[in-house]
Amino acid sequence: MDAHLPPAVSDALTGFLLEQARIAPGLVSRAIVTGSAVTDDWHDGVSDIDVVFVVTRDPLAELDLLAELHAASQPHIDGVYLTETEIAVGPDALQTAPQVIEGVLVSAQPGAQLSWVTWRELESGVQGVPDGGDVIWSPVADRHPDAAAGAVAFSRANLVDYWEPFGERVVAELAGRAQDAPVRSETVRWVALGPARLVATVETGAIISKSEAAAFAADRWPEHADLLRRAVLDRAGDRQRFVVADALQAVELLRACVAVARS
Numbered sequence: 001m002d003a004h005l006p007p008a009v010s011d012a013l014t015g016f017l018l019e020q021a022r023i024a025p026g027l028v029s030r031a032i033v034t035g036s037a038v039t040d041d042w043h044d045g046v047s048d049i050d051v052v053f054v055v056t057r058d059p060l061a062e063l064d065l066l067a068e069l070h071a072a073s074q075p076h077i078d079g080v081y082l083t084e085t086e087i088a089v090g091p092d093a094l095q096t097a098p099q100v101i102e103g104v105l106v107s108a109q110p111g112a113q114l115s116w117v118t119w120r121e122l123e124s125g126v127q128g129v130p131d132g133g134d135v136i137w138s139p140v141a142d143r144h145p146d147a148a149a150g151a152v153a154f155s156r157a158n159l160v161d162y163w164e165p166f167g168e169r170v171v172a173e174l175a176g177r178a179q180d181a182p183v184r185s186e187t188v189r190w191v192a193l194g195p196a197r198l199v200a201t202v203e204t205g206a207i208i209s210k211s212e213a214a215a216f217a218a219d220r221w222p223e224h225a226d227l228l229r230r231a232v233l234d235r236a237g238d239r240q241r242f243v244v245a246d247a248l249q250a251v252e253l254l255r256a257c258v259a260v261a262r263s
Contacts, residue, residue: 004126004139008044008075009037013051013128014135016077019069021130024062029084030054031128032140034121041209043236044075048102051079052113052122054087059098060107066098067105076103080113087122090144091115115158116150120207123147148205155198159261163195167254170247179245185234188242191250192217192224192231195257202261210235217253224253 005013017031035050036042042049059066059081070077081098091114099109119142127140144150170191174183193210196217200208208216214232218225227249234240 004137005033005037006042006044009033009042009049010137012073012075013049013077016069016073017128017130017135018133020066023065023069024059027055027057027059027062028053028130029056030140031079032122032125032142033128034118034125036209038121038124038126039209039212041211046235046237048076048078050113051077052087052118052125053079053081055081055083057083063098063105063107070100070105071103073103076100078102080118087119087142088144090119090146090150092146092150116147116154117201117207119144119147120151120201151201151207152205155201156261159195159198159202159258163198163254164258167191167251167258170251174244174247177244179243179248181244183242183244183247185240185242188227188246188250189231189235191247191254192228193235195254196228199257199260217257221253221256224249227253 013031013033017028020028032052032054033049034052036047037049041047078100080100082094086094086097094114096108096110097114098105098107099112099114100106101109101112122140122142122144125140125142126137128135128137170187193213197208197210197213199220200206200213200216211232214228218228227246230240230242230246231250234242
């Protein structure tokens with residue numbers, strides 16, 4: 001049932017999971033794909049692959065081998081290593097976990113995927129189970145009674161605690177630069193799309209893709225529609241040129257999103 005995933009994703013993950021099973025036999029009982037790969041918003045050459053690796057034991061002894069495997073993955077296969085018990089208790093009870101961010105495995109990483117957003121995504125993931133020389137793919141619907149409310153609360157808090165100061169740092173860094181000076185497209189995409197996605201979760205309880213978040217935000221704040229359109233194009237690989245004025249506009253959108261969280 002790998003048709004639920006883009007072919008490039010299922011091919012990369014199948015090879016990865018089989019090699020993972022070879023170097024750490026019996027460690028991973030199942031791997032649940034979340035994020036853009038299961039929301040029709042994954043773009044080859046741009047997107048990473050996000051996975052919750054469900055483990056049968058503490059992976060400490062195999063971390064060095066796993067770190068090498070993740071570092072060599074293309075596209076990056078990121079994620080978090082959790083036991084079934086840890087998934088059952090939820091992220092509020094977990095301080096740290098082995099997590100992979102942009103191909104780098106950290107043995108005890110706080111935050112990142114240890115949030116109710118990840119637990120909410122588990123409700124509509126795609127599960128891969130290594131089986132001999134193959135991986136069996138199927139839809140999965142893990143459920144936690146606190147996931148929906150937890151994702152809303154986390155999203156609201158994240159807008160205020162992370163995004164609001166982040167936006168002010170962007171403004172400070174751009175101070176004194178010409179309005180038409182170029183800026184990194186990744187920065188504009190991050191600021192324009194991330195907070196809008198959280199607002200959608202605050203208001204609907206759903207976890208939507210970044211492209212869906214752009215459409216959601218463009219409908220609510222039409223004055224930012226063109227910026228959001230270009231951010232989506234850039235994320236899909238159609239590279240756009242962004243300048244300081246675009247980044248500052250993205251911060252204005254960010255502030256509008258924070259205002260929703262504070263209301």
